[in-house]
Amino acid sequence: MKKGALPLNEKLPAEPELMIFYGVGRSSIREAIKILSQSGFVSVQQGLGTFVISRSGNDELSNKLQEADFAEVYQVRKVLEFEIIAKACQFRTAKDITLLRERVAERGLYAQEGELRKCIHSDIAYHTLIAESCGNSILAQLYKTLSVYVEKFFDDVYTDTIPFIDSQDLHIELIDQIEAQDAEKAVEVVRKIIGNL
Structure with missing residues (x-):
């Protein structure tokens, strides 16, 4: 996030894609997204997906x-x-x-x-x-x-x-x-x- 690999407002790939890319289970992906959300890097929007909202977080x-x-x-x-x-x-x-x-x-x-x-x-x-x-x-x-x-x-x-x-x-x-x-x-x-x- 901080390196700007994903631009602001970019939608993160879906959970199955992230699981394959990182070689981890669904629970690990969900926990990572939760941490990113709580840290102010992404916003999880029900039914729409997860979007990058900050490079510096909170x-x-x-x-x-x-x-x-x-x-x-x-x-x-x-x-x-x-x-x-x-x-x-x-x-x-x-x-x-x-x-x-x-x-x-x-x-x-x-x-x-x-x-x-x-x-x-x-x-x-x-x-x-x-x-x-x-x-x-x-x-x-x-x-x-x-x-x-x-x-x-x-x-x-x-x-x-x-x-x-x-x-x-x-x-x-x-x-x-x-x-x-x-x-x-x-x-x-x-x-x-x-x-x-």
Whole structure:
């Protein structure tokens, strides 16, 4: 990426091509793309593919985040969350709502089964989907970058899935408000979710 082998806005080859080219399995390719996305080099666009968005990534931001304490990271995440929710109410599509309902159901299932790691991952993915539906790729990318550190914090702090069970209904209600395009109520639900952490 940094050497400019792929120009900006270039679409990456499909997973099967990358698997053959690099001689690795699908999971390795997906993990590499996830890292590139979280580092700000590529943007994964559902149904369209993965595109190069930067040659420098967000190394400076990542370095700052690694040095920050969680309270700072979480404060920025909250500020982003409120703006993202309001915009998601405006720009969400029917497909976004369907994907959110699938993800929240997965989150609930893992929570009920006590699968903490999977539950945390699904929770982060759920909130990331909302960010992706907000109609602002920069907000979405910032949120994704912060979420890497939030997920690490959740891994360290939570010992069981009870907090995720307790907040499941709020996560479902949030989708309902986004679907209804009621930004005021959606933001209120997010305040309650944040209060449960």
